[in-house]
Amino acid sequence: MWGVHRLPAILFLIMSNTTGFTRRRFLRTTAPAVLTAVAGARVSKAFQTGGRISATVTADLSAPGVPFNRMLFGQFLEHFHRQVYGGVFEPGSPIAGPDGFRTDVIAALGELKIPVVRWPGGCFASAYHWMEGVGRDRQPSFDKAWGVEDPNTFGTDEFVRWCRQIGAEPYICTNAGTGTSEEMSNWVEYCNLASQGRYARLRRANGFSEPHNVRYWSIGNENYLGGEIGAKTSVEWGPLVRESAKMMRAVDPHIKLLAAATVTGGWTSSLLNEAGRYLDYISIHGYWDPLWQANKPSDYLTSILRCAEPESEIEQAEKLLRDNGFDGKIKIAFDEWNLRGWHHPGFPGGGAVPDLIAQRAENDRNETYTMADAVFSASLLNACLRHAATVEMACMAPVVNARGPLYVHPKGIVKRTTFHVLKMYAELLEPNVVPARSMGDGFASGGKSVAAVDAVLTAGAGGKRFAAALINRHPEASATCSFRIAGLAPGASVTVRLLSGDSPDSYNDISRPDRVAPEERNLRLRDGSLELPPHSVALVRGSIA
Numbered sequence: 001m002w003g004v005h006r007l008p009a010i011l012f013l014i015m016s017n018t019t020g021f022t023r024r025r026f027l028r029t030t031a032p033a034v035l036t037a038v039a040g041a042r043v044s045k046a047f048q049t050g051g052r053i054s055a056t057v058t059a060d061l062s063a064p065g066v067p068f069n070r071m072l073f074g075q076f077l078e079h080f081h082r083q084v085y086g087g088v089f090e091p092g093s094p095i096a097g098p099d100g101f102r103t104d105v106i107a108a109l110g111e112l113k114i115p116v117v118r119w120p121g122g123c124f125a126s127a128y129h130w131m132e133g134v135g136r137d138r139q140p141s142f143d144k145a146w147g148v149e150d151p152n153t154f155g156t157d158e159f160v161r162w163c164r165q166i167g168a169e170p171y172i173c174t175n176a177g178t179g180t181s182e183e184m185s186n187w188v189e190y191c192n193l194a195s196q197g198r199y200a201r202l203r204r205a206n207g208f209s210e211p212h213n214v215r216y217w218s219i220g221n222e223n224y225l226g227g228e229i230g231a232k233t234s235v236e237w238g239p240l241v242r243e244s245a246k247m248m249r250a251v252d253p254h255i256k257l258l259a260a261a262t263v264t265g266g267w268t269s270s271l272l273n274e275a276g277r278y279l280d281y282i283s284i285h286g287y288w289d290p291l292w293q294a295n296k297p298s299d300y301l302t303s304i305l306r307c308a309e310p311e312s313e314i315e316q317a318e319k320l321l322r323d324n325g326f327d328g329k330i331k332i333a334f335d336e337w338n339l340r341g342w343h344h345p346g347f348p349g350g351g352a353v354p355d356l357i358a359q360r361a362e363n364d365r366n367e368t369y370t371m372a373d374a375v376f377s378a379s380l381l382n383a384c385l386r387h388a389a390t391v392e393m394a395c396m397a398p399v400v401n402a403r404g405p406l407y408v409h410p411k412g413i414v415k416r417t418t419f420h421v422l423k424m425y426a427e428l429l430e431p432n433v434v435p436a437r438s439m440g441d442g443f444a445s446g447g448k449s450v451a452a453v454d455a456v457l458t459a460g461a462g463g464k465r466f467a468a469a470l471i472n473r474h475p476e477a478s479a480t481c482s483f484r485i486a487g488l489a490p491g492a493s494v495t496v497r498l499l500s501g502d503s504p505d506s507y508n509d510i511s512r513p514d515r516v517a518p519e520e521r522n523l524r525l526r527d528g529s530l531e532l533p534p535h536s537v538a539l540v541r542g543s544i545a
Contacts, residue, residue, distance in 0.1 A: 053477045055440025055453035058484035061463040061544060065432030068388035068458075070115045072381065073426050075168070075399035076336055077159075078122035079143065079150055080344075081360045087400040087408045088162060089154045095412070099161065100153075104413050106165050108406055109399065112419070113426040114168040116216060118335050118395045119159050121145070123348070125221045126177030126229040130156055130187050135206055144178075144229050147350030148357075156191065157203075160212045169215060171335075171395075176220030176240060176260070177230020185247035188217065192252045218258040218283055218335070219244050224267050229348055234267045238274025245278035256280045258333050263316035272324040281333040281393065284317055286310055287341035288376075295343040295362040300504035300535065303339055303372040304473045305448040310337065311383035318390050333393035334384060338403045339376040340368065363402035366414060366509040371501045371516065371535040374417035378471045378537045381425050382456045385469070388433045396422070414508050417516045420499050421537055424518060428497060428539040430458040430467045443474055453479050453532070468540045472532040475504045481530040487544030493524050494542035504535045 077083055091100035120128055123145040132141050133155020143150045156172075163170040172191070174184040186199050191212040193200035200211070219241050223232045232240060241259045248255060259275065261268040261282035268282060288306040289298045317332050343362050346353035353359055377396070384391045396418070398404045405419035434457050442451045454471040472479040497520045506516045532538055 052480055053441035053443075053452045053472075053474060054480045054482070055438065055451075055455075056482040056484065057436055057438055057455050057457065057468070059434055059436040059457045059466075061434055061457075061459045061466055061485060061487070063435045063463075065434040065459055065463075066388045067432050068385050068429075069392040070113075070426075071169075071333075071393040072384045072388075072391065073112070073114065073422060074116040074118065074171070074335070074393055074395040075109075075112075075114050076118045076122070076395040076397040077120070077399050078397070079120055079124040079128075079154075080122065080146055080342070080398070080402065081357075081363065082401045082408070083398050083404070084154050085151070086410075089158065091153070093410065099158075101162055101165060102408065105400060105406065105408055106162075108413055108415065108419075109166045112405075112422050114166055114399070116169040116171050116393065116395065117163055117166075117399065118171040118173055118216075118218070121173060121221055122336070122397070123221065123228060125173045125175055126179075126223070128175050129179065129183070130175075130190070134190070134202070145348050146344070147346065147348070147353075156187070156212070157206060157208060160191070160214065170212070171216035171218070172214055173218040173221050174244070175230075176223055176232070176244065177228060179230075181240070181244040181247045184217075184219065184244050185251050188214075188248050188251040188255065192255070197251075214255070216256050216258070217248060218260070219248075220260040221283075222285060223260050224262050227348055234265075234270040237267065238271045241271060242275035242278060245275055249278065258283045258335070261317070261320075263313050263320065268317075268320050269324055272320070272326055272330075276324065276326050276330060279330055281331045282317065282321070283333045283335050284313060285336035285397075286313055286334065287336075287338055289339050290341040291343045292341055292347065293343075293345050295359075297340060297368050298372075300370065300372040300475050301445055303376055304475070305445060305450050306339075307376055307379040307450050307454070307473060310334070310380045311386070314383060314387050314391055318387070321390070331392040332387075332390050333395075334380075334391060335393055335395040336397040337380060337394060338397050339373050340403045342402055360402075364407065366407055366416065367507050369403070369416040369418060370505045370507045371417055372504060374421045374499060374516070374537055375471055375473050375535055377418045378421050378425070378469065379454055379473070381421075382454055382469055382471065385429075385433050385456045385458070409510065412510075414510055414513050416508055417499070417501070417506070420516065420518050424497055424499065424537065424539045425469065428467050428541060429469065430460040430465055432459050432461075433457070434459045434463070434466075441479075443477075452477070453481065455481075463544075465543050466541070468538075470530075470532060470538045470540060472534055472536045472538075474534050476534050478534055479532040481532060483530070485544060488542070489545055491524055492542055492544075493522060494540055495520065495522050496538055496540050498533070498536060498538045500533045500536035 127144040133152045138152040190199040191214040258281040350356045407414040
């Protein structure tokens with residue numbers, strides 16, 4: 001069966017000579033970037049009736065596309081609750097290898113083809129001193145951000161080794177809160193120099209004769225927030241980043257440097273003025289269902305009506321780069337993102353919260369991660385793909401437990417709805433985002449509206465193969481999609497991988513780990529009609545003549 005019981009059991013694909021389908025911001029292409037530009041989606045009554053909606057995609061596969069960077073499918077790991085200890089690292093567990101890494105987690109994350117992982121935070125990074133997490137004689141230290149003791153048994157060497165096992169590039173976020181520029185540059189020396197310097201020799205003495213070759217380094221994490229340990233003013237931030245970048249590049253001129261930034265206010269303009277010439281990326285973050293103090297996750301409709309907001313943040317970041325003379329010179333890294341904000345009352349520290357651990361365990365409730373999370377995550381990835389000329393990295397936060405796509409418990413794992421979305425995008429897209437136009441129905445509630453169907457088209461070399469990432473955001477209505485793609489035969493064969501659920505609130509848990517799982521069919525085009533179930537994500541692959 002495809003999707004839910006209310007819907008037809010077969011998907012149909014169509015080619016149409018009519019217009020393309022709507023998103024509030026959808027594909028308008030200008031070289032060299034593929035950008036979004038559609039407004040005025042008509043609001044469908046199908047939301048009230050549970051009826052059908054329609055949308056049309058028009059694309060030219062022969063037009064120049066924009067290659068996207070696979071780092072858009074990155075992940076994030078922080079020393080928060082059960083992400084590291086009891087998540088990826090659990091020495092003594094019967095499911096762990098001799099190095100303490102959970103083998104079932106490594107196997108599952110291998111399916112996602114993760115290109116890059118950011119670590120050790122997050123807020124944890126702003127008071128973390130890397131020297132406490134290397135060598136044989138490690139002492140626990142109090143984590144000022146999260147108010148617990150960290151054993152320091154998972155440090156730089158373990159992180160890099162774990163990244164290599166899952167096939168990802170390690171990306172280190174430095175301490176720009178309580179740390180110094182020299183401490184940051186010493187960390188680069190420890191990781192990347194072959195034998196020169198005391199810290200390279202320390203790594204060798206710790207059993208790692210070859211450099212770790214960590215390419216990606218971020219200066220700071222959210223230092224613009226008053227609650228961050230070691231928060232900085234906009235006047236302080238630019239000079240600190242400048243001097244840190246100079247010292248880090250003096251150790252290894254080949255590293256890629258990022259720095260914490262915002263998309264509003266003067267913070268980023270000041271940063272770019274002082275340190276822009278040393279940076280490869282600005283780092284922006286987004287959580288759209290803020291649950292920091294009260295863990296009351298928004299329902300499906302409320303969540304989905306926020307789907308256009310990540311793209312708005314990307315556009316604001318692009319404008320900042322243009323206005324400050326760094327258009328095309330500095331890229332954007334959305335290196336912390338998730339629909340749901342982490343639940344952590346009492347931050348920083350948490351000493352005033354008597355049931356601190358129990359409160360943070362609320363993040364692990366699998367019933368939170370429904371088709372709303374899957375549809376929102378796909379929408380964010382589509383936004384990043386549409387802006388592939390400027391957005392080169394995105395890291396879902398976190399990779400395991402809390403709000404992550406993989407839930408890890410003592411006896412095994414659960415692949416949440418978002419896990420399947422990430423796997424579909426990692427496996428099935430073609431390498432170039434191609435120009436497209438769209439028009440179609442939208443839906444509204446509470447004064448907000450959003451396009452019901454969202455899409456990105458990608459093509460292979462030569463423009464013959466295509467993969468369309470299609471999302472039906474509507475909670476109740478199925479969507480009939482039409483394609484205007486020159487050369488697409490009405491009876492051509494396509495492959496469709498679909499992720500849906502028996503309700504918008506479907507989720508996976510230990511007792512029902514496969515309630516939401518993708519299905520795949522090889523189909524032949526029939527009269528030009530593609531039927532998308534409600535609250536679904538589909539990857540459609542085919543070829544043109």
